[in-house]
Amino acid sequence: MSGEHAEIRELLALFAAGALDAADESRVVLHLASCAECSAELERWQQISGGLRRLPTPQPSAALFERARVMATEQLMQHAARKRMRATFILLITFAWMVTLAGWPIFRFATGGFLSLLDIHFRQLWLLFVFFSAATWLAGGSAAVLLSLRRQQERRFA
Amino acid sequence: MTGSFTLVREGGLGIDAAVAHLRRGDPDALATLMARYQNRIYRYLLRLVHQPADAEDLFQQTWVRVAEKIQSFDTSRNFDAWLFTLARNLAFDHLRRTRPESLDEPVSADSPEDTRLSRLAASGPGPFEQLLTRERAGRLAMALENLPVRYREVLTLRFEEEMKIEEIAAVLSAPLSTVKSRLRRSLEQLRGALEQANPGEAWS
Numbered sequence: 113m114s115g116e117h118a119e120i121r122e123l124l125a126l127f128a129a130g131a132l133d134a135a136d137e138s139r140v141v142l143h144l145a146s147c148a149e150c151s152a153e154l155e156r157w158q159q160i161s162g163g164l165r166r167l168p169t170p171q172p173s174a175a176l177f178e179r180a181r182v183m184a185t186e187q188l189m190q191h192a193a194r195k196r197m198r199a200t201f202i203l204l205i206t207f208a209w210m211v212t213l214a215g216w217p218i219f220r221f222a223t224g225g226f227l228s229l230l231d232i233h234f235r236q237l238w239l240l241f242v243f244f245s246a247a248t249w250l251a252g253g254s255a256a257v258l259l260s261l262r263r264q265q266e267r268r269f270a
Numbered sequence: 271m272t273g274s275f276t277l278v279r280e281g282g283l284g285i286d287a288a289v290a291h292l293r294r295g296d297p298d299a300l301a302t303l304m305a306r307y308q309n310r311i312y313r314y315l316l317r318l319v320h321q322p323a324d325a326e327d328l329f330q331q332t333w334v335r336v337a338e339k340i341q342s343f344d345t346s347r348n349f350d351a352w353l354f355t356l357a358r359n360l361a362f363d364h365l366r367r368t369r370p371e372s373l374d375e376p377v378s379a380d381s382p383e384d385t386r387l388s389r390l391a392a393s394g395p396g397p398f399e400q401l402l403t404r405e406r407a408g409r410l411a412m413a414l415e416n417l418p419v420r421y422r423e424v425l426t427l428r429f430e431e432e433m434k435i436e437e438i439a440a441v442l443s444a445p446l447s448t449v450k451s452r453l454r455r456s457l458e459q460l461r462g463a464l465e466q467a468n469p470g471e472a473w474s
Contacts, residue, residue: 125453126450126454160410160461163410164414164429167407167429171309176329180304181300181301184304184330184333184336185300185301187334187338188295189297191341195295
């Protein structure tokens with residue numbers, strides 16, 4: 113048995129499986145043209161490959177398909193609802209911050225005119241205003257984060 | 271294997287319209303994809319876990335997981351490979367819980383006394399001339415069923431799902447060389463099992 117013959121023989125199973133690269137495939141084809149023994153061996157591998165390709169396909173029942181479809185659709189809807197909720201949440205926070213930040217200058221402008229913004233007491237009041245707003249939103253934000261973490265945990269253990 | 275389907279452009283890549291619609295949360299697209307892949311996914315799961323009840327459970331879990339994870343699907347990847355990877359992960363998690371021993375790496379058939387060499391040395395007829403017949407297909411299915419799960423998997427992906435070696439490598443997250451050697455060993459072991467079970471049968 114020559115070295116080439118033995119090497120080609122090793123490749124025949126993968127050749128029948130269509131899993132060789134182009135170079136090896138060419139080598140096998142070339143060898144097969146002059147080797148009856150390898151051709152017979154290849155035929156056996158092809159019978160196995162062909163048999164595997166023709167195995168009957170088990171099919172899921174219509175009821176299983178429907179169950180899976182309903183469950184997956186529900187998951188899809190939940191995901192979309194969560195996404196919508198997140199978007200609404202972000203929109204509301206952005207809006208709230210805008211109102212908070214713009215509230216004080218607008219209030220001062222409406223009650224005392226634009227010049228009162230330069231009032232000597234403005235800076236202290238403004239700081240107080242910012243402090244209380246930030247504290248409120250920090251508390252609100254922390255509560256939202258904690259709630260979302262808890263929901264994630266609940267989903268994980270569900 | 272699969273019907274014709276349209277491709278749409280998303281992120282500069284052509285991807286299946288149903289996949290693109292599913293990414294936007296369309297339940298009809300989910301039903302379309304399920305109808306297209308149901309037989310393949312169910313067959314793959316059944317080959318991995320054997321038990322129809324387990325395969326059915328995993329089938330449902332796979333589609334729920336698809337709905338859950340479709341947003342994270344990288345459109346530059348092959349959808350088939352992504353889908354089969356999801357199914358595979360679920361099946362292997364299940365096997366790890368219920369039959370951890372079934373996931374042990376199969377013993378290499380490369381020793382000098384292996385079935386391949388003894389088979390090559392053997393002369394005379396073999397059992398494969400009429401695999402087309404139902405009886406032989408049944409024997410082949412049984413021999414396949416008795417192979418280690420990693421061998422069954424690579425055989426079903428190559429011959430039943432008709433995946434290319436590159437696609438199988440993507441599903442298995444393994445190098446091409448590993449896929450090829452596993453495929454060769456699985457074929458050799460399958461042939462050895464068939465010969466052992468049917469020693470008297472003639473070759474074609």
